[in-house]
Amino acid sequence: MPTSHSRAGAASVCAAAVAFFGLAATGLLAAQPAAAADPAGYQNVRINEITSLGNDTVELYNAGSTAVSLSGWKMSDDGFSPQSFTPSATTLAAGGFVTFNSPKGLGDADKLVIYTAGGAVVDRAEWATGKAKPAMARCGGDGTGAWTTTATATTFGAANAPGCPSSVPAASQVRINEVTSDGSDTVELYNGGTSAVGIGSWKYVDGDTAHSPVTISSSAPSATSIPAGGYVTFDSALGLGDTDSLFLTDGNGTSVDSVAWAAGGAKPSDERCANGTGWFRTSATATPGSANSCTGSGGGGGQTGRLLGGGGALTSGCTPEAPSGTGPAPAGTSAWPGGLDVTITDNVCAFTTSTGPEGRDVSGLAFDPANPSVLWAAKNKNWLYKLVKSNGTWVPDPSWSAAGKQIRFAGGSGQPDSEGVTVGGNGHIYVTSERDNADNTVPKDTIMEFDPAATGSTLTPLHQWDMTAQFPQLDTGSKDDANLGFEGVGYVPDSWLTANGWVDPLTGAPYNPADYPLHGSGLYAAGLEWDGTLHVYGLNSDGTFTTFGAVATGKASVMDVTFDAGTQRIVATCDNTCGETHTFMKVDAAGRIVPDVTYTNPAVMPTDNLEGFAIAPPSTCVAGAREAVWSDDGIHGFGSASSSYGHALYSGTFPC
Numbered sequence: 001m002p003t004s005h006s007r008a009g010a011a012s013v014c015a016a017a018v019a020f021f022g023l024a025a026t027g028l029l030a031a032q033p034a035a036a037a038d039p040a041g042y043q044n045v046r047i048n049e050i051t052s053l054g055n056d057t058v059e060l061y062n063a064g065s066t067a068v069s070l071s072g073w074k075m076s077d078d079g080f081s082p083q084s085f086t087p088s089a090t091t092l093a094a095g096g097f098v099t100f101n102s103p104k105g106l107g108d109a110d111k112l113v114i115y116t117a118g119g120a121v122v123d124r125a126e127w128a129t130g131k132a133k134p135a136m137a138r139c140g141g142d143g144t145g146a147w148t149t150t151a152t153a154t155t156f157g158a159a160n161a162p163g164c165p166s167s168v169p170a171a172s173q174v175r176i177n178e179v180t181s182d183g184s185d186t187v188e189l190y191n192g193g194t195s196a197v198g199i200g201s202w203k204y205v206d207g208d209t210a211h212s213p214v215t216i217s218s219s220a221p222s223a224t225s226i227p228a229g230g231y232v233t234f235d236s237a238l239g240l241g242d243t244d245s246l247f248l249t250d251g252n253g254t255s256v257d258s259v260a261w262a263a264g265g266a267k268p269s270d271e272r273c274a275n276g277t278g279w280f281r282t283s284a285t286a287t288p289g290s291a292n293s294c295t296g297s298g299g300g301g302g303q304t305g306r307l308l309g310g311g312g313a314l315t316s317g318c319t320p321e322a323p324s325g326t327g328p329a330p331a332g333t334s335a336w337p338g339g340l341d342v343t344i345t346d347n348v349c350a351f352t353t354s355t356g357p358e359g360r361d362v363s364g365l366a367f368d369p370a371n372p373s374v375l376w377a378a379k380n381k382n383w384l385y386k387l388v389k390s391n392g393t394w395v396p397d398p399s400w401s402a403a404g405k406q407i408r409f410a411g412g413s414g415q416p417d418s419e420g421v422t423v424g425g426n427g428h429i430y431v432t433s434e435r436d437n438a439d440n441t442v443p444k445d446t447i448m449e450f451d452p453a454a455t456g457s458t459l460t461p462l463h464q465w466d467m468t469a470q471f472p473q474l475d476t477g478s479k480d481d482a483n484l485g486f487e488g489v490g491y492v493p494d495s496w497l498t499a500n501g502w503v504d505p506l507t508g509a510p511y512n513p514a515d516y517p518l519h520g521s522g523l524y525a526a527g528l529e530w531d532g533t534l535h536v537y538g539l540n541s542d543g544t545f546t547t548f549g550a551v552a553t554g555k556a557s558v559m560d561v562t563f564d565a566g567t568q569r570i571v572a573t574c575d576n577t578c579g580e581t582h583t584f585m586k587v588d589a590a591g592r593i594v595p596d597v598t599y600t601n602p603a604v605m606p607t608d609n610l611e612g613f614a615i616a617p618p619s620t621c622v623a624g625a626r627e628a629v630w631s632d633d634g635i636h637g638f639g640s641a642s643s644s645y646g647h648a649l650y651s652g653t654f655p656c
Contacts (some may be wrong), residue, residue: 002195002198002622004049005180006312006620008104008142009406010543014456020430021485024469029139029623030031031383035285036119037177038066038467039067039069039071039116040066040283040639041062041067042068042116042358043066043122044062044063044068044121044143044250044340045060045061045062045063045092045114045123046060046061046062046063046122046123046138046142046143046291047059047112047114047123047125048061048097048137048138048142048143048160048309049135049136049137049138049150049155049156049160049377050061050106050112050132050135050136050341051105051132051134051135051156052107052108052110052127052133052154052254052488053105053132053133053134053135054107054152054481055101056101056102056106057099057102057153057156058075058085058099058100058101058102058103058106058112058552059097059098059099059155059156059157060074060087060092060095060097060098060099060100060114061092061094061096061138061141061142061143062092062093062094062096062097062143063095063142064398066094066339066450066623066625067091067092067094067096067623067624068091068092068596068625069090069091069092070083070087070089070090070091070092070098070269071090071117071481072116072117072649073087073114073115073116073117073122074115075084075102075104075112075113075114075115076104076111076112076113076115077105077106077111077112077113078100078107078110078111079104080113081400082115082119082529083102083104083314084103084105085101085102085104086100086101086103087099087100089098090409092622093624094251094467094625094655095337095655097157098157099156099157099160100285103443103462104492106132107417108129108130108132108133109126109127109129109130109131109253110127110132111124111126111127111130111518112124112125112126112519114413124247124255124257125147125248126225126253126254127147127254127255127257127439128252128253128254129252129495130149130597131149131252131254131463131484132149132152133149134150134152134153134577134656135149135150135151135152135155135634135655136148136149136151136314136502137150137160137163139161139165140161140171140615141161142160144171144582145160145164145170146172146173146257146407147166147170147254147255148164148165148169148255150164150165151162151163151165155289156566163642168196169199170193170197170632171250171256172249172256173191173192173193173197173198173271173550174189174190174191174192174193174197174226174256174257174366175189175190175192175257175263175276175414176188176189176246176257176258176259177189177190177271177272177276177292177446177560178239178269178270178271178272178283178287178292179240179246179259179266179269179270179322179536180267180270180286180288180316181241181242181244182268182269184235184238185235185236185240186234186235186236186269186270186286187204187233187234187235188231188232188233188248188288188289189216189226189231189232189233189248190226190228190230190231190272190275190276191226191227191228191230191231192276193228194228194500195228196226196227196228196230196445198215198224198225199216199223199224199225199226199232200215200216200217200223200224200225200302201215201217201248201250201251202214202215202216202248202249202251202256203215203216203251203253204236204238204246204247204248204249204533205238205243205246205248206236206238206239206241206246206247207241207244207245207316208238208241208244208526211238214237214238216234218237219234219235219237220233220234220235230613231288231289231290231461233288233289233420243558244257245258245259246258247281248520249620250434256614258592259619261283262601263338263449264284266286266298267282268283268286269282269283269285269286269287269288270282270283271283271286271287271292271294274542274644275291275292282358284324290315298380304568305428306340306342306604306646307341307343307344307604307605307643308341308343308344308488309343309345309532309643310344310348310611310642310644310645310647311348311643311645312347312348312349312635312647313348314349314645315348315349315352316645318348318349318352318635318646320634320635320636320637320645320646321609321633321634321635321636322574322634322636323462323576323606323607323608323609323634323636324609325575325609326576326577326607327556327576327577327578327579328578328579328583329570329578329580329598329600330554330555330578330579330581330583330596330598332598333579333581333598333599333600334598334599335599336597336599336600336601336602336603336652337654338476338602338625338628338652338653338655339346339625339652339653339656340507340600340602340604340656341405341602341603341604341605341652341653342605342611342650342651342652343392343602343650343651343652344637344643344647344649345392345393345394345629345649345650346393346394346395346495346647346648346649346651347393347647348418348646348647349646350395350396350634350647350648351377351379351383351385351404351635351648353379353381353383353403353404353406355381355382355383355406355415355437356421357451357656359583361379361380361494361632361634361635361648362377362379362385362424362611362612362631362632362648362649362656363377363378363379363418363419363420363487363488363559363560363633364376364377364378364418364419364420364421364431364432364488364560364611364612364631365377365378365421365560365562365612365613365614365629365630365631366421366422366423366490366614367423367563367614367615367616367617368423368427369423369565369617370423370427372552372617372619372620373388373389374386374387374388374397375388375394375614375629376421376423376429377421377612377631378418378421378431378432378612379404379418380417380418380419380437380633381417381418381437381648382407382408382414382415382416382417382418382437383404383405383406384404384405384406384407384418384421384429384431384450384459384598385401386400386401386404386452389444390467392567392637394629394649395635399514400452401457403457404595405447405456405458405459406457406458406459407431407450407458407459407460407461408458408459408460408461408548409433409436409444409446409448409460409461410460410461410464411447411460412458412460413520414431414436414437414438414439414443414444415436415437415438416431416437416446417433417434417436417437417444417483418432419429419432419433419434419486419488419527419559419611420432420486420487420488420489420490420527420560420577421489422489422490422491422524422562423491424449424491424520424522424524425491425493425520425522426520426521427452428449428450428451428452428462429449429450429451429452429492430447430448430449430450430489430524431447431450431489432446432447432448432488432489433445433446433448433486434474434482434483434484434485434486434529435479435482435483435485440479440482440483441477441478441479441482442475442483443468443471443474443475443481443482443485444466444482445466445467445468445471445474445485445486445526446464446465446466446467446468446486446523446638447464447465447467447486447489447526447537447539448461448463448464448465449461449463449464450462450463450540457479460608462534463536463539463541463543464543465543465544467526467535467537467538467547468485470535470547471485471530473530474530479553483529484528484529484530485529485530486526486527486528486529487527487528487529487558487559487560487611487633488526488527488558488559488560488561488562488572488573488611489524489525489526489527489561490524490527490561490563490570490571491522491523491524491527491563492523492524492536492563492570493521493522493563494511494513494521494522494524495522495523496563496568497511497513497520497523497587498510498512498513499589500568500586501587501591502587502591502592502593503590503591503592505548505549506546506548506549507514510591514621516538516540516542516546518538518540518542518544519541520539520540520542520548523536523537523538523548524536524539525537525551525563525570526552526561527553527558527560527561527572527573528558529557529558529559530557531550531557532552532553532554532556532557532572532574532578533550533551533553533558534550534551534553534558534561534570534572534585535547535549535550535551536548536549536550536572536593542614545611551585551593551594552594552595552613553572553577553583553595554583554595554598555572555574555581555583555584555598556574557574557575557577557578558572558573558579559572559573559574559577559609559612559633560572560573560609560611560612560613560614561573561576561612562613562614562615564615564650565617565618566582566615566621566626566654566656567584568586568588569584569586569596570584570585570593571583571585571613571615572585573582573611575608575609575610575611575612575633576608576609576610577601577608580601580605580607580610581596581598581599581600581601582594582598582599582600582601582613583595583596583598584596584598584599601630602652605630605650606632606636606637606638606644608632608633608634608636608637608651609632609633609634609636610630610631611631611632611633612629612630612631612633613628613631614628614629615627615628615629615654616628616629616654620656621656624655625653625654625655625656626653626654626655626656627651627652627653627654628651628652628653629650629651629652630649630650630651630652631648631649631650632648632649632650633648635647635648
């Protein structure tokens with residue numbers, strides 16, 4: 001197969017973009033010399049809406065987590081002659097919109113290319129006659145959705161959904177789903193719609209501007225249509241280079257989809273994770289003609305970002321577990337709103353202990369609100385860790401315990417199956433257990449309170465509240481059922497409940513903390529893995545507790561619970577059982593705690609039993625972002641020999 005030789009400008013553009021261009025709109029790539037001074041994050045800027053009604057307005061959207069300077073940026077139409085434009089703001093905020101009126105005018109059928117001041121191509125769009133009237137917009141997700149013609153042109157400067165059709169055209173459901181540049185230069189298309197789509201006249205072109213578009217049918221004569229939920233594969237007649245791009249247009253020349261990759265190529269392949277919908281990343285296994293494997297080291301393409309760090313040799317006795325229980329995400333789940341890059345932030349096999357060397361490592365996570373440089377972590381088989389940062393890595397605080405502290409039930413007995421952890425209003429550490437691992441067929445759903453200032457290598461609870469009798473469905477004599485109890489716990493301040501008008505289910509009136517004088521300054525939401533419900537308790541200082549009932553999260557399971565002061569939401573986390581998702585819960589107008597929005601993880605992360613999740617307090621915000629941390633209960637990562645194998649902690653960013 002011939003090899004594509006992209007011009008120097010195009011190659012340097014791609015090499016500068018370690019994170020891929022993602023769902024960039026199609027158009028021929030004008031070769032321009034890229035400058036080293038291209039602003040950070042420019043590859044996350046997207047053409048988001050266009051109208052050619054006469055005012056020729058263009059909207060740009062920043063899908064990244066940092067602001068991007070637009071100073072000196074230019075645009076061109078199908079003449080590929082860049083010209084300066086005047087944006088409504090010279091800095092495009094993370095998640096923000098900027099508009100401008102095209103100085104060149106935009107034709108009824110035309111192209112639009114956006115360049116940085118240094119000439120790097122940022123994004124491209126192409127449309128056929130009438131397709132940008134009233135407007136052409138990304139529908140199904142700002143910056144990422146399919147291009148469709150909208151009924152109105154009134155959403156400039158705001159999210160596109162109000163002007164989008166209720167459902168995108170069938171052709172817009174077709175996606176470039178996998179690409180290889182290892183000599184076979186194979187392209188896979190996937191139809192995520194409910195009806196077949198004819199592609200006999202569709203075309204593709206790579207990033208070499210000396211190449212003309214090629215019809216798919218000339219490369220794959222039998223590829224005249226894609227069935228619903230089906231695939232079409234073909235070998236690129238243009239070849240695909242080590243650093244290259246691929247653009248797809250329909251028979252009218254309207255943008256459908258694109259992908260670009262940096263140095264190193266799409267080897268073995270770059271694929272969407274999740275299949276058909278997610279961002280691109282490098283995979284360890286090519287799967288042309290079938291569902292994507294999504295196994296690899298990350299850092300591949302689209303806007304997946306990069307998976308950084310990792311490596312190291314597995315120690316004796318540290319045996320990671322493969323993930324189990326994979327299921328779909330809840331309907332309406334949104335993409336991760338924070339940064340796309342993720343860093344492995346622990347040492348390999350860092351949590352091996354005398355009672356849990358076989359893997360099953362870190363479960364619950366919680367930042368200390370009073371000291372955000374401290375991250376508490378609960379490990380199965382009765383261990384608690386106080387973690388601090390050292391050279392960017394979370395490590396056990398040696399002044400507390402370099403090996404973690406073993407926890408016991410009240411009286412100093414048993415092996416709590418410690419899963420969830422939170423910091424109470426009194427600064428004490430609260431840990432959930434769903435059973436005693438010394439007798440693991442019997443449930444023991446408890447919340448235990450520990451004083452972090454206590455000395456010694458073993459901690460016993462100051463108080464212990466046992467709710468086991470409330471969940472008879474778990475007491476079947478099966479260790480598997482007993483293992484589906486309290487998986488997470490989060491402290492919820494009274495101040496948030498009262499300020500938001502939470503109605504006390506016991507009284508039917510607005511919650512009044514004074515009605516429960518022994519409970520402290522907040523309530524505790526325990527997540528039940530069995531059915532994904534949150535159970536709200538007042539934990540009294542005399543060892544009794546008040547039950548405020550269950551809250552539906554809309555998820556099949558809950559693995560961790562936290563209260564985030566930044567978003568003012570309770571966050572219910574589920575691992576791969578629910579598509580690696582986080583549901584943010586609010587108090588609605590009727591005074592009930594209900595789901596507000598659900599986000600998936602950054603696409604670069606592995607699909608594992610990621611049971612712990614914590615977001616740093618707003619006081620830690622830098623440049624509009626704060627740290628988010630995930631924990632892997634099986635230290636499996638992307639599997640044997642991958643950079644993440646044997647690691648349990650991942651760090652990314654979440655908006656402030």
